[in-house]
Amino acid sequence: MNAPGLSKNKLKYLRALRQKKYRQKYDKFIVEGDKIAREFLLQQRYGIEWIIALPHWVETHQKLLQVHFNKILTVSEAELQQISLLHTPNQVLLVADRFSWSLDPERLGRGLSLYLDGIRDPGNLGTIIRIADWFGLDYIFCSPDCVEEYMPKVVQSAMGALLRVPVLQRELAELRALQPHLPICGTVLDGDNVFEQPLPKAALLVVGNESRGVSAAVREQLTQRLRIPAHLGGGAESLNAAVATGIFCAQFRHRPRTQ
């Protein structure tokens, strides 16, 4: 288990993975932190290229590392500091293979999925992946202008949910072609009160961009226009995109159905 530390080339490679273009070029991404690293090693959904860890972390996780012994790089705290993306570097960091989720049109048609129309904040995307995991949604689709799901801040805030929720980049038109009758429900300012409307069991829920909301092109394709009403007399301009997503998902999943 006494693998060599970091060569200059490896250091360069690891630091390059902070950038989207190199994550795409090498088809890899970084997972940092004790708990999330253990989950990724246990679940084995994503291929692992390197496990970069402090000696004591390697010592205490021998069993988890059994099948990975040739991928371990034991590093010093100073070395970890050089690659870590966190203010307080953690004990372990993985380089993992990006994963292409497959799309089953039938599951799409009978399930509840999200369509993210230009979510830009990595923390919001991570939180939304956790929401989808919590409520057992079937898919998260990202429009091409969404923040990349393998960005380190997304991975951090999604936590283990990235192992369970299929996240795919798709245009709304592609999904409509697969399931022309699937209701497409989204929030617009002049929509109907989501707490009072009958809601379908299977649907695609559209979440708009943090500042401009649902784009004009997507709005035209909505089959149900909804809103989360603000309290009368309140002055709030908007709810955070992830909070609104959580309220929406809760309504679709848990509201006693009248029909």
Place this chain on the structure above:
Amino acid sequence: MNAPGLSKNKLKYLRALRQKKYRQKYDKFIVEGDKIAREFLLQQRYGIEWIIALPHWVETHQKLLQVHFNKILTVSEAELQQISLLHTPNQVLLVADRFSWSLDPERLGRGLSLYLDGIRDPGNLGTIIRIADWFGLDYIFCSPDCVEEYMPKVVQSAMGALLRVPVLQRELAELRALQPHLPICGTVLDGDNVFEQPLPKAALLVVGNESRGVSAAVREQLTQRLRIPAHLGGGAESLNAAVATGIFCAQFRHRPRTQ
């Protein structure tokens, strides 16, 4: 309007306000950004000590600045950079007086309020203040171990909601002494499904800490133990604290009541 720029002492003072102890010592906090600064100047809830802005911002907001002409410090972009807390410094920054909200026991007793039991993440606190604003809650009470509401990241993410939602630091026992019959509802892992339980109109909703949840001391004081159920078979460990707060508030505010 050609006020002098920043003296060394003023620069030192402004930079000190990044720290909680100096915010408390001087009873001030910092509000940064064009939109939020304009809201604070318009609403006049918080006293303003200094308005530090780029020349063109001062030029274009003469009307808003009329009553504040003696508080304006026109600075260069390089000077603003030295005090700004943002990666990309904005055009304006205010030094505002902290504000002590008063507590009306009657409003507490007939309203819907939040009790935050150890919220540590400033982004979460800001987002929760926005949620309270959106749903027209009456008060937000922070336990003494919550993150400070005047921390710059809280102010940024709360946006204008800090002007409308009373945020007070209180122990739960103090509130119970004021309103002994007010229901205290919180989430615990083994609580009842919030989507199926009858919910009171007036209540204090407890939100637990991001990692440990509701503390043991507060748990004992809950009169209703609830949970947001995860989807069967899902692996998610938790919802983000702000998202859970949003779902909770939506249930209490908008669920058709059966009794």
